[in-house]
Amino acid sequence: MKSGSGMSAKSASHVQSTDHGNLRPVACLHCRQRRSYCSKEKPTCSRCRDSGLTCIYEGARKILVNEAYLRELERKAKALEAALSQRVSNTTKAKNVTAGEDEEDFEDEQPLLEPFTNLSLHKPSTSFLGPASSDNFLRNVRKLSGFYGDDGSLDANSNFYEPGALPSRRQFFRLHVRLPPVEMAKRLFAAQYTYIGTIFAFTDPKEEFDKLLVEAYNGPPDPSDKDACLAYSKVLLILAFGQLYSVNQWVDFRGPPGFDFFTDSLNLLPETHEEGSILCVETLALAGYFMQNMNRRDAAFQYIGKALRMAVSLGLHHEVSSHYPNTTNPGRSSVLDEAARERRRRIWWSIYSLDRILSVKSGNPITIQDEDIGVNLPSRLPTEPEYCPAIVLRHYTQLSRILGEIHTLIYRKTNKDVPKSGKSLMASVQSIILSLSKWNRELPDELRFDPIKLSFSRESVSSLAHYYQCINMTVRPLLFHVVQKRLNIIRNGGGPEEKEQDWKTGLSKTTVRVIDMCIGAAQDTVNMMAIASHRDLVATYGYMDGEHIFSASIVLVMVCAAFPTNAANTMAMNAGLSLLRGMGERGNSHMGARYELLAKLHSGVMPGAVIPSTTATGSPPHGAGFVSAITGSSGMTTNHVAVRVPMPGMGSINQVGGTAGQTLTFPVIDNNSLDEPFYDESVTSGMDFGLWEEGFAYPTMDLDFDLAQRQQQPQGPMNSTIGEFMYNQSM
Numbered sequence: 001m002k003s004g005s006g007m008s009a010k011s012a013s014h015v016q017s018t019d020h021g022n023l024r025p026v027a028c029l030h031c032r033q034r035r036s037y038c039s040k041e042k043p044t045c046s047r048c049r050d051s052g053l054t055c056i057y058e059g060a061r062k063i064l065v066n067e068a069y070l071r072e073l074e075r076k077a078k079a080l081e082a083a084l085s086q087r088v089s090n091t092t093k094a095k096n097v098t099a100g101e102d103e104e105d106f107e108d109e110q111p112l113l114e115p116f117t118n119l120s121l122h123k124p125s126t127s128f129l130g131p132a133s134s135d136n137f138l139r140n141v142r143k144l145s146g147f148y149g150d151d152g153s154l155d156a157n158s159n160f161y162e163p164g165a166l167p168s169r170r171q172f173f174r175l176h177v178r179l180p181p182v183e184m185a186k187r188l189f190a191a192q193y194t195y196i197g198t199i200f201a202f203t204d205p206k207e208e209f210d211k212l213l214v215e216a217y218n219g220p221p222d223p224s225d226k227d228a229c230l231a232y233s234k235v236l237l238i239l240a241f242g243q244l245y246s247v248n249q250w251v252d253f254r255g256p257p258g259f260d261f262f263t264d265s266l267n268l269l270p271e272t273h274e275e276g277s278i279l280c281v282e283t284l285a286l287a288g289y290f291m292q293n294m295n296r297r298d299a300a301f302q303y304i305g306k307a308l309r310m311a312v313s314l315g316l317h318h319e320v321s322s323h324y325p326n327t328t329n330p331g332r333s334s335v336l337d338e339a340a341r342e343r344r345r346r347i348w349w350s351i352y353s354l355d356r357i358l359s360v361k362s363g364n365p366i367t368i369q370d371e372d373i374g375v376n377l378p379s380r381l382p383t384e385p386e387y388c389p390a391i392v393l394r395h396y397t398q399l400s401r402i403l404g405e406i407h408t409l410i411y412r413k414t415n416k417d418v419p420k421s422g423k424s425l426m427a428s429v430q431s432i433i434l435s436l437s438k439w440n441r442e443l444p445d446e447l448r449f450d451p452i453k454l455s456f457s458r459e460s461v462s463s464l465a466h467y468y469q470c471i472n473m474t475v476r477p478l479l480f481h482v483v484q485k486r487l488n489i490i491r492n493g494g495g496p497e498e499k500e501q502d503w504k505t506g507l508s509k510t511t512v513r514v515i516d517m518c519i520g521a522a523q524d525t526v527n528m529m530a531i532a533s534h535r536d537l538v539a540t541y542g543y544m545d546g547e548h549i550f551s552a553s554i555v556l557v558m559v560c561a562a563f564p565t566n567a568a569n570t571m572a573m574n575a576g577l578s579l580l581r582g583m584g585e586r587g588n589s590h591m592g593a594r595y596e597l598l599a600k601l602h603s604g605v606m607p608g609a610v611i612p613s614t615t616a617t618g619s620p621p622h623g624a625g626f627v628s629a630i631t632g633s634s635g636m637t638t639n640h641v642a643v644r645v646p647m648p649g650m651g652s653i654n655q656v657g658g659t660a661g662q663t664l665t666f667p668v669i670d671n672n673s674l675d676e677p678f679y680d681e682s683v684t685s686g687m688d689f690g691l692w693e694e695g696f697a698y699p700t701m702d703l704d705f706d707l708a709q710r711q712q713q714p715q716g717p718m719n720s721t722i723g724e725f726m727y728n729q730s731m
Contacts, residue, residue, distance in 0.1 A: 175220050175267075177260045180239065185213060188242025195245045195539055196289070198389040198459045199396050200354065201346035201378070202282040203238060226270055230279050233268035236261045237286040244293065248540045250587025255294070256541045262290050276310040278347060284310065285351050288358075292543045295590040297362055308355045308367055316348035318374040339381060346378045346393055353400040357466075360407045360473075361547065370401060387446045392459045395439065395447060399466045402435050406474050410696065422689025425696050429514065430678045432474050436467065437674035451531050451666060461532045465548040468521040468528075471669070472551060475518035479555065481695030482507070482515060486562040503563045510678045511688045519559055520668035523568060525552035526576040527666050533579060540586045549579050550594050557601050568665070577602060 179185065189209060197203050216235045221228035240258030247257035254260070266287065270280060288303030311317065320341055355367050377397060378390040409428040420428075449456040449464050482503070490498045504512045525548050532538050539545050553576035559569050577598055584592020 175264050177236075177264050179216060179235075182213070182217065185239060185242075188239050188246060189213075190242075191246035192238055192241035192244075194458050195462075195542065196241065198392045199462050200285070200289075200350040201343075201389060201393055202286055202350060204343075204346065204389060209235075209238065221268070226274060227277070227279070229268040230270065230277070230283055233265040234279065234283045234286065236265035236268070237283065237290065240265065240290060241286070244290075244541050245539050248536070248586065256587065258290075262287075272306070276313055278314065278316075278344070281307050281311045281314065281316070281347060281351060285354055289354060289543070292358060293541050295543075297358075301358060301362065301364065304351070304355050304358055305367060307351050311348055311351050312368070316344050316351075316375065317368070317372065319376060320344065342379065342381055342390070345375050346390060348375055349378055349393060349397040353397055356400045356404055357544075360403050360411070363411070366404055366407055370404060387444060391444060392447065392463065395443060396463055396466065398439055399463070399470060402432065402439065402470055403466075403473075405432055405435070406470060410474060410477065420693065420696060422687070422692040425692045426510065426678050426687075426689075429474055433471070433517070433674050436470055437671055440467065440671045440674075449528055449666075456532070458532075458537050461528060461537055462544065464528060465525055465544065468525045468669075469548050469551060471517055471521035472525070472555060475514050475521075476555060477698075478511070478692060478695040479515050479518045479558065481691065482511075483558045483562040490562070499562065500564045507691075508688045511691065513673075513676075513678070517669060517674070518555060519569065522552040522555040522559075522576075523572040523668045524666060525549065526556065526572045526579070527668075529579055530575045531666075533582075538579070540583050540588050546580075546583060546588065546591045546594075549576055549583075550591065550598075552576055553580060553598055557598055561601070568668075573602070 180188070189203070189206070193203060193206075203209050212231045212235050215228070216232055221232045223229065240261035243258035243261065244256055249257075251257055252259065255262075265283075269283065269287065284303055284307035288300045288305075288307060291297075291303055292300035320336060352368075352373075358364075359366050378394045380386070380388055380390050384390065409432065443463075446457070447460050447463055449460045486499075486503060490496075507515075529538055529545065529549050553573065556569055556573035556576055559566075560573050563569070577595060580591050580595035580598065584595050
């Protein structure tokens with residue numbers, strides 16, 4: 001294969017005469033016609049001499065450069081780069097081509113420049129520049145020339161103003177809170193680490209926090225010292241989360257537990273115009289997530305978005321080389337060890353999950369596409385145990401990536417003139433379900449939720465709640481549409497008798513399976529959270545906990561409204577409403593308001609029914625009789641167990657029917673069933689393609705957040721059916 005670059009005959013002759021060792025001789029006009037070459041020892045080749053011809057080189061004509069010459073330039077550039085960085089290039093070495101080979105034998109193996117997969121840090125805080133950057137293009141041109149190495153001068157500080165001249169609010173604040181005693185601070189750190197420390201690696205390793213804590217106890221930071229202010233702000237945010245998760249109930253009219261620490265931390269954050277750092281990414285992410293816990297979604301979206309963009313500018317979304325030039329001593333290079341590189345990966349994927357969850361669940365566009373990310377997933381360092389926070393973060397990250405697929409395939413707006421077909425929608429849903437099934441199969445035992453053995457942790461609750469929510473969000477548009485159609489029939493004369501008719505009638509097996517998945521995921525979410533609440537592992541002010549319980553409760557209320565009475569659905573709905581009510585009673589007014597809304601819907605579903613109450617003082621005690629297995633239950637696979645659990649306000653649930661309660665099965669979803677194909681490609685008759693097209697045409701991304709508005713201001717049958725039906729039922 002030949003390159004498309006051109007070169008004059010004079011230049012070609014020069015190339016031939018300067019480096020015969022690696023280049024083939026240049027063909028004259030006659031030889032090109034014969035597809036042969038002139039001799040490099042004599043000016044006239046033997047074939048031309050025997051024919052009485054003279055070798056002719058057309059001076060005005062441009063000829064193609066031999067690919068071997070391009071490969072030679074590439075080899076020299078890579079050799080120079082290796083000498084500067086003290087590492088051996090991992091690309092294939094350029095091959096020498098012998099004089100007797102034909103031009104058609106060349107192979108197109110090596111590009112001119114290296115693929116952009118490994119970021120080279122010329123200084124640890126440099127701004128990331130993508131392949132389309134002019135500076136990056138100049139850097140590659142300098143490498144290509146062979147005369148100048150990359151000495152880092154492109155990244156030199158070129159400020160033409162005094163950075164300190166720009167204003168900063170840090171100059172005009174005073175700290176109002178006092179740090180708690182050291183031992184209390186350590187307990188607060190442990191509390192936040194239990195809930196979010198293993199999911200988001202902003203406080204790893206713990207030794208780093210200990211150093212920041214020691215510095216904080218030396219006194220408030222100098223307002224002009226940006227790094228000291230950032231470190232102090234991070235300490236305050238960690239203490240704020242510690243109070244939020246350990247106090248777990250209302251204590252102050254100003255805000256939730258930890259609010260005072262949080263407000264002071266905001267005064268220490270840098271301005272947007274200041275230079276970024278990894279510490280700043282961590283601090284901004286923590287501030288944004290605390291905003292989310294306070295239901296300040298817009299503020300959280302901006303803080304977390306700023307943290308993500310800063311992470312991109314620092315190149316955290318790409319792998320970095322282990323060596324980079326030392327700007328203070330150009331003759332030497334600095335080393336970024338594997339621990340430092342792994343820390344960059346964990347911070348990136350932590351902010352990635354935060355941003356992905358907040359964007360998708362609030363209906364906003366995804367900030368960064370997976371195709372633009374080149375950094376490896378978190379992995380265990382050799383010094384770490386087999387099961388460590390990096391493993392938790394890795395599995396949680398994989399779910400966040402699947403959540404992005406759900407947004408793209410299910411909820412993303414497409415061309416209205418070319419709607420998605422029912423067959424393509426089924427294929428999209430199945431691909432997501434298969435990905436979730438694979439995730440579940442590969443889950444380590446330490447991350448599984450096992451209520452029988454009481455062997456579950458907070459990270460298992462967080463991870464599996466995320467998993468069930470992914471199933472829920474994938475399927476609920478279809479469930480919503482089926483519920484809407486049934487409620488229309490019930491409201492238009494069918495009445496209670498119609499409600500008790502089998503909802504599966506007239507639906508394909510695939511549609512029934514998918515809707516059962518959604519219902520099962522909602523039951524598993526609520527049941528798991530109810531069990532966890534008795535070990536004080538549900539955060540009253542936790543955004544994720546409230547979001548998962550609320551979303552699952554909406555599904556269960558819809559199902560109880562439109563489907564035949566089912567003991568398991570009713571029990572799970574009551575448990576979900578009870579959990580939301582408990583959060584409201586302990587001070588989370590946001591979840592309390594959503595409980596009130598769902599309680600009205602509940603009263604429409606079951607007139608005269610009373611929602612079980614919770615204790616305002618906290619979770620019921622748990623002990624030896626907390627959970628016990630019921631063996632010998634018929635119809636259960638080995639993956640399912642029936643357990644006796646004291647549900648919130650309902651007493652122990654240990655049998656079907658009766659006054660004592662009902663049997664709680666966990667998990668309801670059999671992961672093996674998720675791998676079964678949806679339908680046979682050869683038999684498509686009887687499939688609900690049209691139903692799927694209608695259901696996913698308006699997937700109601702904002703159903704969780706705008707349900708109150710949907711009931712109070714109905715705007716068409718899609719939005720008002722449930723609210724109108726339940727209102728009419730309660731009259």
